Amino acid sequence: MAEKLQKLSVVTPQKVIYADEVRFVKVRGTAGELGILPEHAPLITSLDIGVAHIQKDNQWKKVAVHGGFMEVGGNRTIILANTAELADDIDVARAQRAKERAEERLASKSADIDLVRAEAALKRALARLEAADAK
Amino acid sequence: MPALRDLRRRVKSVKSTQKICKAMKAVATAKMSRAQAAVTAARPYARQMQEVLGRVSSVAGNVKHPLLAVREPKKACYVVVTSDRGLCGGFNSQILRKALNEIGDRSDVSVVPVGRKARQFFRFRGWDADTDFVGLSENVKLEEARQIAQYVIKNYSEEQYDVVYLLYNKFVNVLVQEPTKIQLLPVEPPEAGEGEGKEGKKTAGMKTQYIFEPSAEDVLSDLLPRYVEMLVFYALLESKASEHSARMTAMDSASKNAGEMIDKLTLQINRLRQEGITKELLDIVGGAAALE
Numbered sequence: 001m002a003e004k005l006q007k008l009s010v011v012t013p014q015k016v017i018y019a020d021e022v023r024f025v026k027v028r029g030t031a032g033e034l035g036i037l038p039e040h041a042p043l044i045t046s047l048d049i050g051v052a053h054i055q056k057d058n059q060w061k062k063v064a065v066h067g068g069f070m071e072v073g074g075n076r077t078i079i080l081a082n083t084a085e086l087a088d089d090i091d092v093a094r095a096q097r098a099k100e101r102a103e104e105r106l107a108s109k110s111a112d113i114d115l116v117r118a119e120a121a122l123k124r125a126l127a128r129l130e131a132a133d134a135k
Numbered sequence: 136m137p138a139l140r141d142l143r144r145r146v147k148s149v150k151s152t153q154k155i156c157k158a159m160k161a162v163a164t165a166k167m168s169r170a171q172a173a174v175t176a177a178r179p180y181a182r183q184m185q186e187v188l189g190r191v192s193s194v195a196g197n198v199k200h201p202l203l204a205v206r207e208p209k210k211a212c213y214v215v216v217t218s219d220r221g222l223c224g225g226f227n228s229q230i231l232r233k234a235l236n237e238i239g240d241r242s243d244v245s246v247v248p249v250g251r252k253a254r255q256f257f258r259f260r261g262w263d264a265d266t267d268f269v270g271l272s273e274n275v276k277l278e279e280a281r282q283i284a285q286y287v288i289k290n291y292s293e294e295q296y297d298v299v300y301l302l303y304n305k306f307v308n309v310l311v312q313e314p315t316k317i318q319l320l321p322v323e324p325p326e327a328g329e330g331e332g333k334e335g336k337k338t339a340g341m342k343t344q345y346i347f348e349p350s351a352e353d354v355l356s357d358l359l360p361r362y363v364e365m366l367v368f369y370a371l372l373e374s375k376a377s378e379h380s381a382r383m384t385a386m387d388s389a390s391k392n393a394g395e396m397i398d399k400l401t402l403q404i405n406r407l408r409q410e411g412i413t414k415e416l417l418d419i420v421g422g423a424a425a426l427e
Contacts, residue, residue, distance in 0.1 A: 011183055013277050013368055015176040030357075031349040044191055045348035046357040069358060071187045073345070078183050082277075082361070 006038040008054065010063055010079045017084045018063060024055040025077060027070055042073035049123040051131045052079065062087045064131040066124050090132040099125035139407050146400045153393035159222065160386035166273070167309070167379035173274065174306060174372045181369050185325045188362050191355055192324035194345050200352070201292050202359040205321050210243055212287060212296040214319065215257075216303035216370060217250035218378040219269060224385030226304060226312060226378055227252040233314040234302050245296065249283065249371075265290075275375055280368035284319075288360055291320045303370040304377035310384060312377035319366060322359055 008025055010018040026035040028050030036043075047068045054061040068081035102122035106115070192203075215234045217227045231253065238244050248254040248267045257264050266286060271279050287299045299320040304312040347354050 009179075009183075011180045013177050013180045013365060014173075016179050029348050030353070034348070041346060042344065043346040043348065044187065044354055046354050069187060069354070069361075071183075071190070073190075078187070080180065080183055080187065 004038040006036070006040070007076045008079070009077075010052070010065070010081060010084050012068075012081050012084050014083075017081070017086060018054070018061075020056060022054050022056040024053075026053040027065065027079065028052075029070070036070075036072055036077055039075055040072045040077075044069065044071050046070075047079070047081070049120065050127050052084075062131040062133075064090060064124075064127045066127065085128065085131070087131045087133075090128050092129065092132045095125050095128035095132065099129065139404060139411075142400055142404045142407070146397055146404070149393050149396050149400065153390050153397070156386045156390040156393060160383055160390060163223075163379045163383040163386060167376060167383055169274070170372065170376035170379050171306070174369075174376050177369055177372055181365055184362060184365050188322075188358055189325040190345065191347075191351065191358060194351065200355055200359060202288065202320060202322050202363070203324070206294070206297040208298040210245065210295065210297050211241075212245045212247060212290070212299045213238060214247045214249060214283065214287065214299065214301045214367075215253045216301070216374045217248070217252040217256075218374075219251040219271070221252065222385065223378055223382035226381035226385075227256075229312075230302055230304050230314045231256050233316070237300070237302070237316065247283070247287065271371065273375075275368065275371040277364070277368055280371055281364050284360065284364040284367045287319060288363060296320070301367065301370055303374045304381075306373045306376040306380065309380045312381055317366065317370070319363055322362060 003023060005021040005023055006025075008018065008020060008022045009016060024035060024037055026033060028048045029045040030048045031045070033050075034045070047065055047070055049066050050064075052063045052065045054063065064085045064087075065079060065081045066083045068079060068084070070080070071078045098121060102118050102125055105118040106122065213234060215230065217230055221227065227250075234246070234253075238246070246253075246257050246262055246264050248257050248264050249269070250271070251269045254264065254267045254269055268279070268283055287296065290296050291299055298318065301317050301319045303315060305315040307313050
């Protein structure tokens, strides 16, 4: 029997990043990591900044997801991302620079920086780098 | 009868105006197709978001959230989206007229102009806008929509506004832009599966118990601001597409009119010139006859 698959789409306000039938997807929700196999029970969760791992035909794909939501239901998984990038589209050098900049800002500890924003920037940069690694 | 020289000068000036109109039309056409593509690209997200929100709110119906709270609409706020530049036909005036109709002569209304034309309009009429958003980039960024959304959300939660409307030109097709009013806040959750399109129908009958992570309240409080952002973003995109198509049509008819004018003027010039020649000929013939 053929392998069970589920429909997955990764959608951002700009465009549909990814749409395919996949076997497994792992994302980082705000309440921790969770993996979704086909025929998962209906679920809605908000997502943290992190990397989504997608498995299809024994191949893994990584997508940097910068927050958003995921809805699972009827063997269909939708990731509504605020922004998302496929590993291949990530500019590693730029992410690296962003990471250093964010770290600098966090380290400087001066009063005039927006701590929340700097932390979010660092998280995004790390997610990008992590996703880009396994090209 | 105007002098020949004046007519020639006018033809020249109309011709150069026509050239400008044609160039603007070409630019608007190119920009319009890009803006239209952006609207199309944003549609799946908008639809999915609507569906998710519809489902969340149908399941978590009794969850209270500040952005869902309906208050007595004493202080209304209108976010009016126009373009930054003119020369786009009735695009700006039709939306501003609608805004004026909506507001009427109520004084307890705030306006948030988006785009230079709206800012000018309200300033001229002595409405002091609390803030404005002008100079939006050509390819509308989510960041810009977010700023607007966060501004109204903040004021709404602080009870500065009791209800927030968004007025913009909806892109129907290249020839038609429809001034549209939607309610931004309090959020009116769409019915589950209302999202136009096939996906919606498929899931409409499905009212399952969802698992929420971390909880329905948390998801909802994450989702609602995003939803407002998305509405603003989508409206901005539609407005951009409408603006360019309105400009394209306006410039098309302008260059056509210029063409007609040139034809008319040229006819006049030719007639004048011939008249002159005839007169001169008559003079010569008359002179020769007198000599004999």
